[in-house]
Amino acid sequence: LITFKLLNQTKQSEQQLYKDSTRFRDLTMRILKSAFLSGLMLEFISMLGIGLVALEAALSLVVFNHINFVTAAIAIILAPEFYNAIKDLGQAFHTGKQSEGASDVVFSFLESEDKADSPTLKVDEQQFEQVLIKHVDFQYANSNHMALKNISF
Structure with missing residues (x-):
């Protein structure tokens, strides 16, 4: 958060966080x-089946x-x-659905990461030939x- 504030990116990050959390909630x-x-439905079918067996037995x-x-x-x-x-088959199906939802989130994150790799700040490379640090002192x-x-370098 401090880095976002220093780079003046809090509003953009807040909007992106809201959008991502809303998408995650909907999913x-x-x-x-x-x-x-x-x-x-599985419980209902199971209950009806057990009831039919009990009725037939009675x-x-x-x-x-x-x-x-x-x-x-x-x-x-x-x-x-x-x-x-x-019921076990239904649980396996639900686990697969949860995995599908998690993979959707991961793949969307990976796709958005590729977009962020493009440089947003253009710097004239000829303007800055070298950076020099000379006679630096620091005390906590x-x-x-x-x-x-x-320190100099």
Whole structure:
């Protein structure tokens, strides 16, 4: 921040920071919306599937007497495990989406860095043939010793 103030670049940096943070916020909200909606749908499908297994087990046990209680209980207990694979697939999808969002941010940063490499200040190279430092002394404010004494180059 001090460097920005010294170079009188605070307004430009503030605008760039605002633009970057807004873009990051929008990208994050888009990913979160997709993740929540697909997560909700996966949970809904899983819940319906488990409910159908429980309904079928109950009907087969009570009404039709096709299966015994132990078989119905095992089917109801194992039904959520069957749908965990679908939930894991959804989590892998969300991780991929997050990685995609992060890569978009990184690639946009890399592209903007190329633009910043172009010189913004033009200097006449013939005007400054050499820079000389002669007889420079420097002492820190709370020190009795000279940090630099009679330096020339």
